[in-house]
Amino acid sequence: MNPEEPNRFELTDAERALLPTDTEIDHYLEHGWYLSKKLLTDEETQVLVDAGERFYAGHRDRTLPARPPKLAYWEPSAGSVQRHNDYIHYEDDTIGRVLRKPLIGAVAARLAEAEEIRLFQSTLILKPPLPEEQSNVVPWHFDKHYWANCTSENMLTAFIPFHDCDEQLGTITMVDGSHRWKETSANDHTSLHFAERDPSQLDAMLEENAAFNNAEVRKVPMNIPRGHMSFHHCRTYHGSGANRADRPRRAVSLHLQDGANRYQDFRRSDGSSVSYNHDVLVRRDAAGRPDYADPEYCPVLWRS
Template sequence: MDDSQHLNQEQLALLPTDEDVAFYEEHGWYISQKVLAEDIIDEAIQGSERYYRGERDTLLTISSGYSDWQPKDGYDVIRNNEFVSLQNKQLRFLALQPIIGAIASRLAKTKQIRLLDDQLVYKPPQDKNGKTAVGWHSDRAYWSTCSSHKLLTAWIPFHDCDELNGSLVVLDKSHKWSDIENTRFFNNHNLEDIEKQFSQQKREIIKVAIALKKGQISFHHCWTIHGSYPNYSNSFRLAIAVHLQDESNFYQPFWNHQGKQIHIIDELLCRKLPNGEPDFRDPSVFPVLWLEHNQV
């Protein structure tokens, strides 16, 4: 079976061109055309509302150790909830859309794309203090036990998104920077502080605010440093980041500079291999979005 049986002709025409892939490799990010139907996103919005009310279609096998906003945390803060597609059928339907996997497959030059993780991120409106900014970070810095350096993220806003309501911002070509393994400042709202550190390291900082229409997706390389601006608009901002594995990714033990072994929460969710290591191919936790020349 070929790829045409996954996507219709209209969708096939929306996949990245060779020039798009070259741009992604050079700059570390890519903006798709409008590839998602609005009704799928609208269903996901309803799913997010159910999730925030505490409704779950499926329960995780763990109850802590990951980001999971609760009403007791307050309503004037960023809501960051992980692994939502494993718990909510409407969010899962969005996150596993084949077109997402097909685009990622082209960009990463891999035959298979699997889910790794996801984050539903809500920003309340009218932020006057900058607390809804997301700090500069690279996703791969949080995934130390992944073997691949071709992982990537699909960022999907649930409505039109721009600088006013807190769009994603990438640092152009930062995936080529060296010594960024510890760039984990997601919760540091002061973007300028981290930018000063980058400047002191003689980095060339080129900020690109990603403006998207509903139905468009942005993709960024796992080492691309990114964050997002505060939401100054009068409406909430809601988006999901779908983190993706390429075919080659597998678990590898990792120790930090202090000699401490590092783990990621994904390891606790999935089955174990015969040697006792986590199986990053476990289909119940890391379902396949796209498999070239095969029906998924």
């Protein structure tokens, strides 16, 4: 695999017109989220749908050489729960090519005010049309909690549905401006993924942090037309509700890192080290630390 080969770091005039304006960047910096213009064509979103179905049926262009300890990886034996499959950009070349579209990286670079954007992680998601299925509800959280061993405070995530996506389908919902909140205190448990925690604890943490910041919890559902996507800051609280529609909600969660991001050692109060799934996969840098610029897993999407 040559992750950077389709990526020329160039945009057409039509693509440049799709970049966020200065006013939209100011909105992102204030509110912590951005709803993009149409960045993917209908043909590209159909490619994602078709490739996703092939993946669920067993197709792989390659598989991970090792299984990270906290890998999210739905298999048919899990049944009709919400499906999450990490490293989809690595295991499926067709999906990976769409996700490495330079325009997506260029939008992220504008929002993060960065010269370079690298892919950090990508997860293929399918939320089945089962309102009563508990796994369909994603509790309130923000991504930086799980990236404590990343130096960057400017990482961001693109949520990319493959179709029109609204509240009925259980779209992603942001807590407006929450990326600017200060946390009440350091907490060892914040480095645990939301799937490892009781949702009521996360609800309580959101309310506690809002009260500490004398802030209103204003929830903004992202109603996303086909081909558009939402972006959110790594400290923006977000979650999603049940799928009450008659069809699955299909999407990719695309986590992005600015070029300055590096691995850092982060330890809990008991001395145990926080790790990320990359740490058993990526190459080592000159100091022997996990290299989050490894092009095999973290390819460059945009460089200005």
